[in-house]
Amino acid sequence: MDVRLVFCTCPDHDSAQALAHHLVARRLAACVNLLPPMQSVYGWQGQIEQAEEVQLLIKTCADRLEALQAAILERHPYE
Numbered sequence: 001m002d003v004r005l006v007f008c009t010c011p012d013h014d015s016a017q018a019l020a021h022h023l024v025a026r027r028l029a030a031c032v033n034l035l036p037p038m039q040s041v042y043g044w045q046g047q048i049e050q051a052e053e054v055q056l057l058i059k060t061c062a063d064r065l066e067a068l069q070a071a072i073l074e075r076h077p078y079e
Helices: 013-025 062-075
Strands: 003-010 031-034 038-044 047-061
Touching: 003 013, 003 062, 013 031, 013 047, 013 062, 047 062
Parallel strands: none
Antiparallel strands: 003 047, 031 047, 038 047
């Protein structure tokens, strides 16, 4: 089996948990780990921003990677 680990951040625990449940329920991920909040520093619209985020570690198979990516893009709260 060709396994992949996908990293994704969400703005809060509720959105991270909802996304994790969606991915596992649709069998796009075997397991999703939600890590404690962390501080992220990133560039956005010409500014340097800082925010607290929840890190998701998403475990999936290579053959489900495209569907997983589409589901994240569809349901993720960020632009």
